Amino acid sequence: MMLAENVVELTITSQLEFIDLVTTLTDNISGMIGFDEDASYWVNMAVRESVANAVEHGNKYDPQKSVDIRYTVGPDELKVTVRDYGEGFDPSDLPDPLDPQNLLNPAGRGILYMRTFMDSVEWQRHPEGGMLVSMSKRRTPPKQNDEGERTHDAVGN
Amino acid sequence: MMLAENVVELTITSQLEFIDLVTTLTDNISGMIGFDEDASYWVNMAVRESVANAVEHGNKYDPQKSVDIRYTVGPDELKVTVRDYGEGFDPSDLPDPLDPQNLLNPAGRGILYMRTFMDSVEWQRHPEGGMLVSMSKRRTPPKQNDEGERTHDAVGN
Amino acid sequence: MQLEIRERAVGDVAILDLTGKITIGEGSVQLRDSVGSLLDAGRNRIILNLGGVTYVDSSGIGELVSRFTTTKNTGGRLKLLNLPKKIKDLLMITKLLTVFEIYEDESTALESFQ
Amino acid sequence: MQLEIRERAVGDVAILDLTGKITIGEGSVQLRDSVGSLLDAGRNRIILNLGGVTYVDSSGIGELVSRFTTTKNTGGRLKLLNLPKKIKDLLMITKLLTVFEIYEDESTALESFQ
Numbered sequence: 023m024m025l026a027e028n029v030v031e032l033t034i035t036s037q038l039e040f041i042d043l044v045t046t047l048t049d050n051i052s053g054m055i056g057f058d059e060d061a062s063y064w065v066n067m068a069v070r071e072s073v074a075n076a077v078e079h080g081n082k083y084d085p086q087k088s089v090d091i092r093y094t095v096g097p098d099e100l101k102v103t104v105r106d107y108g109e110g111f112d113p114s115d116l117p118d119p120l121d122p123q124n125l126l127n128p129a130g131r132g133i134l135y136m137r138t139f140m141d142s143v144e145w146q147r148h149p150e151g152g153m154l155v156s157m158s159k160r161r162t163p164p165k166q167n168d169e170g171e172r173t174h175d176a177v178g179n
Numbered sequence: 180m181m182l183a184e185n186v187v188e189l190t191i192t193s194q195l196e197f198i199d200l201v202t203t204l205t206d207n208i209s210g211m212i213g214f215d216e217d218a219s220y221w222v223n224m225a226v227r228e229s230v231a232n233a234v235e236h237g238n239k240y241d242p243q244k245s246v247d248i249r250y251t252v253g254p255d256e257l258k259v260t261v262r263d264y265g266e267g268f269d270p271s272d273l274p275d276p277l278d279p280q281n282l283l284n285p286a287g288r289g290i291l292y293m294r295t296f297m298d299s300v301e302w303q304r305h306p307e308g309g310m311l312v313s314m315s316k317r318r319t320p321p322k323q324n325d326e327g328e329r330t331h332d333a334v335g336n
Numbered sequence: 337m338q339l340e341i342r343e344r345a346v347g348d349v350a351i352l353d354l355t356g357k358i359t360i361g362e363g364s365v366q367l368r369d370s371v372g373s374l375l376d377a378g379r380n381r382i383i384l385n386l387g388g389v390t391y392v393d394s395s396g397i398g399e400l401v402s403r404f405t406t407t408k409n410t411g412g413r414l415k416l417l418n419l420p421k422k423i424k425d426l427l428m429i430t431k432l433l434t435v436f437e438i439y440e441d442e443s444t445a446l447e448s449f450q
Numbered sequence: 451m452q453l454e455i456r457e458r459a460v461g462d463v464a465i466l467d468l469t470g471k472i473t474i475g476e477g478s479v480q481l482r483d484s485v486g487s488l489l490d491a492g493r494n495r496i497i498l499n500l501g502g503v504t505y506v507d508s509s510g511i512g513e514l515v516s517r518f519t520t521t522k523n524t525g526g527r528l529k530l531l532n533l534p535k536k537i538k539d540l541l542m543i544t545k546l547l548t549v550f551e552i553y554e555d556e557s558t559a560l561e562s563f564q
């Protein structure tokens with residue numbers, strides 16, 4: 023497999039304006055490795071959420087701090103890691119956005135998005151500071167019956 | 180100016196397949212900072228040539244060696260640097276592709292392309308090995324009279 | 337421009353036709369501002385027509401929720417019209433499908449205000 | 451697919467209609483192969499219709515030159531048709547405008563082989 027084990031890395035300064043550059047690159051990589059439209063859409067969104075969190079909560083918009091996105095194209099999956107240089111956080115210690123009393127909260131759904139759209143998401147504190155989010159999406163497409171079924175699978179329900 | 184001094188970096192492994200990812204990112208950055216269609220087209224092409232050289236002549240397709248592309252958006256210009264990890268070369272010591280006896284050569288026009296399309300191009304050996312190509316394109320558009328004139332300016336003739 | 341918002345009025349109901357992306361930054365801010373101006377003008381019977389919306393990130397979903405709440409707090413209502421499949425998926429994932437009043441055609445949405 | 455190549459024949463002249471990009475790797479290789487098969491079949495009166503070509507990098511220009519030379523070496527001719535503005539710019543920059551035989555309409559290009 024020509025693309026196996028290949029790596030592409032993108033580094034941006036902490037500005038929301040640059041997120042579109044990241045998602046466009048993500049779309050291109052998804053297309054290159056044969057993700058269908060649905061899979062590309064959800065991967066794009068998970069990456070956006072992760073980068074937005076890195077810019078906003080991690081680096082707190084500090085233009086001196088970068089966000090580093092790394093794509094690793096493996097034979098079975100696309101792996102994406104997003105690293106920031108902030109104080110880090112504990113993802114197990116967050117309000118559940120699906121709890122009825124939180125449903126009307128104006129924020130707090132990004133991590134739910136990421137968990138829903140990717141096959142796996144992990145957070146760890148980087149040994150040299152900041153958070154490192156590692157996400158992966160399988161390359162083998164889920165079994166398809168009809169339009170509805172497929173979307174169902176892609177969002178992980 | 181919101182985008183002044185901002186930096187985006189992209190790193191790819193040494194494969195021609197990834198060049199399209201680089202040029203798409205280049206197009207997005209060009210669009211973001213207001214380059215017109217012509218300017219975007221030529222910048223795209225100069226970046227492609229530079230990255231192709233880094234993959235082919237610099238890193239000699241070694242998948243362990245990366246090509247690092249850095250975009251710096253300044254108030255007056257877009258600067259793009261392309262770094263490889265090869266043996267380097269002396270750009271002053273190359274056959275002139277415009278010499279009548281070289282016109283039918285199947286190769287050797289990439290550097291001519293880069294010099295023509297950008298406002299400045301410089302080559303230097305990186306202190307830690309490999310070549311570092313630094314190119315820039317002014318953000319102020321050239322005076323426009325008509326379609327013909329504009330293209331004329333954009334290709335630097 | 338990420339998001340385009342056109343405003344229409346049918347009787348005392350304001351319809352905002354949205355096209356594009358509602359995302360963190362620009363898109364979310366535009367939505368907040370558009371609904372804000374309506375409320376400032378005392379127009380709190382609002383339909384958001386999402387038929388042309390292709391993408392709503394978590395910040396955009398949050399913005400929809402906020403505008404829903406703000407409108408309700410003035411005694412008005414903000415309803416959603418023409419949800420594309422993907423946007424409906426997103427409201428399902430976030431358990432907001434039953435929070436919003438959602439319509440599939442404009443006349444039914446308009447009648448619901450009577 | 452970067453480059454699409456369709457083959458037509460008008461009498462003993464082969465016309466290749468190219469659409470897309472002629473760039474290092476895939477595109478250049480496709481062009482080489484297409485012209486190669488024509489020459490292998492003894493068809494060395496060739497028109498490359500570049501009307502649909504949007505982008506030719508330095509490797510692509512080199513490939514055009516190589517196919518021009520290879521065709522000539524078999525006693526044939528390779529001519530260019532319908533150059534888009536940008537591609538013409540590139541041939542000007544590389545001083546190849548006068549090397550190639552270039553035509554703006556197909557019938558004139560075809561007649562030139564008589």
Ligand SMILES: Nc1ncnc2c1ncn2[C@@H]1O[C@H](COP(=O)(O)OP(=O)(O)O)[C@@H](O)[C@H]1O
Pocket residue numbers: 071075076079080081106108109110111116128129130131132133134153394395
């Ligand atoms: N990279 C990060 N660095 C620090 N804190 C983070 C990071 N990502 C997420 N968080 C924390 O987790 C919370 C929930 O994140 P998320 O679910 O994306 O919702 P939102 O971004 O809308 O608050 C954030 O409010 C923030 O406190």
Ligand SMILES: Nc1ncnc2c1ncn2[C@@H]1O[C@H](COP(=O)(O)OP(=O)(O)O)[C@@H](O)[C@H]1O
Pocket residue numbers: 228232233236237238263265266267268273285286287288289290291310508509
């Ligand atoms: N990054 C690089 N590292 C080493 N050599 C290079 C590099 N870029 C260019 N060169 C040398 O310069 C020559 C001319 O480059 P160029 O004008 O791009 O034409 P081409 O790539 O078609 O040979 C190459 O053949 C190569 O010998």
